[in-house]
Amino acid sequence: MQLPDDYIIAPDPTAPRLTRTVSGIDHTGARTDISVVEERPLTIYLNAQEVVTAMTIGDYPEFLAVGFLRNQGMLADGEEITGIDYDEELEVVVVRTASQTTYEEKVKKKTRTSGCAVGTVFGDMMEGLVGLTLPAVPVKTSWLYTLAHQINTTPSLYLEAGAIHGTVLCQGDKPLVYMEDVGRHNAVDKIAGWMMLNGVPAEDKILYTTGRLTSEMVIKTALMGIPVLASRSGFTAWGVEIARQVGLTCIGRMRGKRFVCLSGAERLDWDVDPDSIPEESKRSGRKAAE
Amino acid sequence: MQLPDDYIIAPDPTAPRLTRTVSGIDHTGARTDISVVEERPLTIYLNAQEVVTAMTIGDYPEFLAVGFLRNQGMLADGEEITGIDYDEELEVVVVRTASQTTYEEKVKKKTRTSGCAVGTVFGDMMEGLVGLTLPAVPVKTSWLYTLAHQINTTPSLYLEAGAIHGTVLCQGDKPLVYMEDVGRHNAVDKIAGWMMLNGVPAEDKILYTTGRLTSEMVIKTALMGIPVLASRSGFTAWGVEIARQVGLTCIGRMRGKRFVCLSGAERLDWDVDPDSIPEESKRSGRKAAE
Numbered sequence: 042m043q044l045p046d047d048y049i050i051a052p053d054p055t056a057p058r059l060t061r062t063v064s065g066i067d068h069t070g071a072r073t074d075i076s077v078v079e080e081r082p083l084t085i086y087l088n089a090q091e092v093v094t095a096m097t098i099g100d101y102p103e104f105l106a107v108g109f110l111r112n113q114g115m116l117a118d119g120e121e122i123t124g125i126d127y128d129e130e131l132e133v134v135v136v137r138t139a140s141q142t143t144y145e146e147k148v149k150k151k152t153r154t155s156g157c158a159v160g161t162v163f164g165d166m167m168e169g170l171v172g173l174t175l176p177a178v179p180v181k182t183s184w185l186y187t188l189a190h191q192i193n194t195t196p197s198l199y200l201e202a203g204a205i206h207g208t209v210l211c212q213g214d215k216p217l218v219y220m221e222d223v224g225r226h227n228a229v230d231k232i233a234g235w236m237m238l239n240g241v242p243a244e245d246k247i248l249y250t251t252g253r254l255t256s257e258m259v260i261k262t263a264l265m266g267i268p269v270l271a272s273r274s275g276f277t278a279w280g281v282e283i284a285r286q287v288g289l290t291c292i293g294r295m296r297g298k299r300f301v302c303l304s305g306a307e308r309l310d311w312d313v314d315p316d317s318i319p320e321e322s323k324r325s326g327r328k329a330a331e
Numbered sequence: 332m333q334l335p336d337d338y339i340i341a342p343d344p345t346a347p348r349l350t351r352t353v354s355g356i357d358h359t360g361a362r363t364d365i366s367v368v369e370e371r372p373l374t375i376y377l378n379a380q381e382v383v384t385a386m387t388i389g390d391y392p393e394f395l396a397v398g399f400l401r402n403q404g405m406l407a408d409g410e411e412i413t414g415i416d417y418d419e420e421l422e423v424v425v426v427r428t429a430s431q432t433t434y435e436e437k438v439k440k441k442t443r444t445s446g447c448a449v450g451t452v453f454g455d456m457m458e459g460l461v462g463l464t465l466p467a468v469p470v471k472t473s474w475l476y477t478l479a480h481q482i483n484t485t486p487s488l489y490l491e492a493g494a495i496h497g498t499v500l501c502q503g504d505k506p507l508v509y510m511e512d513v514g515r516h517n518a519v520d521k522i523a524g525w526m527m528l529n530g531v532p533a534e535d536k537i538l539y540t541t542g543r544l545t546s547e548m549v550i551k552t553a554l555m556g557i558p559v560l561a562s563r564s565g566f567t568a569w570g571v572e573i574a575r576q577v578g579l580t581c582i583g584r585m586r587g588k589r590f591v592c593l594s595g596a597e598r599l600d601w602d603v604d605p606d607s608i609p610e611e612s613k614r615s616g617r618k619a620a621e
Contacts, residue, residue, distance in 0.1 A: 061568040066596035068472070068589050068605045075591060080546055080567035096546060182358070203584075204543040204565030223545060223567055253494040255513060256370055256386060275494030277370035277513055278351040294493075299358050301365060306356035315358045 050218045050235070054201035059098055076202040080223045086135040087115055087144060098198070098205065098222050101231050102127045106134040108234030109227075112261045114169045115144035118237070166260050175268040175288045176244045177305075183313040185271055187214040188249055189295050193321075197221060199251070208232055210267075211247040225252040229261050236265065243267045254280045254293050263287045269305075271295060276303055297321035340508045340525070344491035349388055366492040370513045376425040377405055377434060388488070388495065388512050391521050392417045396424040398524030399517075402551045404459045405434035408527070456550050465558040465578045466534045467595075473603040475561055477504035478539055479585050483611075487511060489541070498522055500557075501537040515542040519551050526555065533557045544570045544583050553577045559595075561585060566593055587611035 053059070060076045067073040081099045085092050085106045092115065097105060103125045110116040116138070124137040188211050198221045199205050208228035210218040220231040229250070236243065243266035250272045252258060256279040262270045263283070270284070271292040281303045284291040290305030298318035302309060343349070350366045357363040371389045375382045375396045382405065387395060393415045400406040406428070414427040478501050488511045489495050498518035500508040508525055512518040519540070526533065533556035540562045542548060546569040552560045553573070560574070561582040571593045574581040580595030588608035592599060 063566070063568065063571050063593055065591050065593035066599070067591055070601055073591060075566075075593075077566045077568045077571060077593075080569040202565070204545075204567055223543075253513075255494075275492070276353070276365075276367045277494055278353065278367045279370040281353055281367060301355050301357055301363060303353055303355035303365075303367075309356070309360075311360055 048195075048216060048219055050220070051195060052197040052199075052207070052219055052221050053100075054196050054198050056100070059100060059198060060202045078198055078202045078205050078223060082132050084133045085109055086133065088135075088137055088141065090144070092144075095227060096224055097227050101220070101234070102134045104220075104231040104234030104238065105222075105227055106136050106234065107237055108230035108232065110136055110144075111237050112230055112233050112264055113144075113166060114264070116237075122238075166257075166264065169264050170260060170283070170287060173263060173287050175263060175266065177288060177308055178244065178268045178290075179308050179310050180247070180269050180290055180292075180305075181214075181310045181312045182315075184211075184214040184247070185292060185295065185300065186298070186313065186318050188216060188247065188271070189273065191216055192219065192249060195219060207251045209249040210236070211249055212245055213247075216249070217246075225250070226257060226261065229258065229265075233261070233265050247271060250274075253277065254284075254291055256280045256283055259283045259289060259291065263289050271300075276301075338485075338506060338509055340510070341485060342487040342489075342497070342509055342511050343390075344486050344488050346390070349390060349488060350492045368488055368492045368495050368513060372422050374423045375399055376423065378425070378427055378431065380434070382434075385517055386514055387517050391510070391524070392424045394510075394521040394524030394528065395512075395517055396426050396524065397527055398520035398522065400426055400434075401527050402520055402523050402554055403434075403456060404554070406527075412528075456547075456554065459554050460550060460573070460577060463553060463577050465553060465556065467578060467598055468534065468558045468580075469598050469600050470537070470559050470580055470582075470595075471504075471600045471602045472605075474501075474504040474537070475582060475585065475590065476588070476603065476608050478506060478537065478561070479563065481506055482509065482539055485509060497541045499539040500526070501539055502535055503537075506539070507536075515540070516547060516551065518542075519548065519555075523551070523555050537561060540564075543567065544574075544581055546570045546573055549573045549579060549581070553579050561590075566591075 060078055062074050063077050064074050079098055080096055082094050083097045083102055084094045087110055121139040123139050127134045192209050199207055205221050206225040206228050207221045209216045210232045218232055218235055220228040222228040246267045247269040248262050248267045253274045254272050254276045259280040269290045273295045276293050284304035290308050292300050292302045294301045297320040298315040350368055352364050353367050354364050369388055370386055372384050373387050373392055374384045377400055411429040413429050417424045482499050489497055495511050496515040496518050497511045499506045500522045508522055510518040510521040536557045537559040538552050538557045543564045544562050544566045549570040559580045563585045566583050574594035580598050582590050582592045584591045587610040588605040
């Protein structure tokens, strides 16, 4: 079993602020106490501009804010962050930059025309993909199996309380940073924020997620510059299309020895016989966050 | 097995527009063709006001638009809808009302102050809950078991292609309207839109979802006036808190004979011995959309 010590950041299922015990009644009519994950609003500001209210489990608000802004193209890679202020009571996090960002200009422009900036968010993400090509990095299939096994046996809020998604930044066969959140995309954004604030290179990394490989997940991974995305869950057609356009290796439906690669299969290095991989046991297998 | 004919609306896993066959490589290195769900942007307008771009599988855009606007409190129940125009090529749907809605006024006001209306969306949903109390409707546990079994054996896009969420409007032990979508909340919004446009009463209904019982799911169900929410997935703490405040009966973790009720358990009528319910078989059991 992978110990949390081997990670740079691992889930802390014992953290009191992240879960709560709630009493209920089970199917036999008996009283039961179950552990459920917390969910809190967090309002993210970029300088004086309110950007979004995210529903989050509440850990690493600074990483979430910076990663969200970066993945939306509101913070460029070279942007100088002069401060991040988190107010737990107000549930607000403010990211400050040395100068006004292009996002603030865009919001002003958009406001003058249609009165609301919601529609720009996704458009800005797509814009960031133009001309992007990820490096064609080889991926050993043994890494995929080792990562899946290690991640699935790491103590986590998921195993403790369920109803949560996990995303893990990996290098070769080593998981490095494991984030969980009630929102699938928050977990990815927290990793993006950690990478940006620590100046961590992306081109030698693999991103593993419990969630589906939707367009948004594929776009975020590509914008982060990570060339490989793996998941135990399935694909959407548009997610696959974008992955192929930008050269993102995309592996899904990873369960036991099985997986399907719908983009970048030519980069896979089959260095292990799949028949030597045990089927996922009912006990260690993660169930669905859904 | 429940036949689709028994539903008013059931999934149509054979609809050519909703899935696509994509070629890839499996874990043995062999070519494999798999069916994946489509995912399309849909931009929703309320009169001349652009509101949001949702990622959706693309069926029932009119129901999705009306249900989204209603669940966000942007369309009141008595609001007169004078037209709904969907343009498939532009991926735009416009909902027209006889007079300007309060939402448009709010956006204008918000725009003048902070320049962006994103933050209002969740606040408006919470506002709609003030003073709301759902009717204390009894729920037979036999209904829950029958519904879960029928829904899990209904042919669906989920069973065909995976990576999708389902939500079903039910009455007693009968599923009526079964919507699926790549976005969990889209499936609920499509049901809300169908109910609003058909004048369907809510107080005798049960909402079943494959997704987690998060705050947003609980709030949407409460705003729709549906007094019972059931899921095969888990809870968040805030979701439970809101459910208790508004008197929403909340049943989660429904698998085989098991379930947990964390709100409204006093309304359950144990009319069947749980031991008479078979365990969920591996084959008929739905896996995770995640």
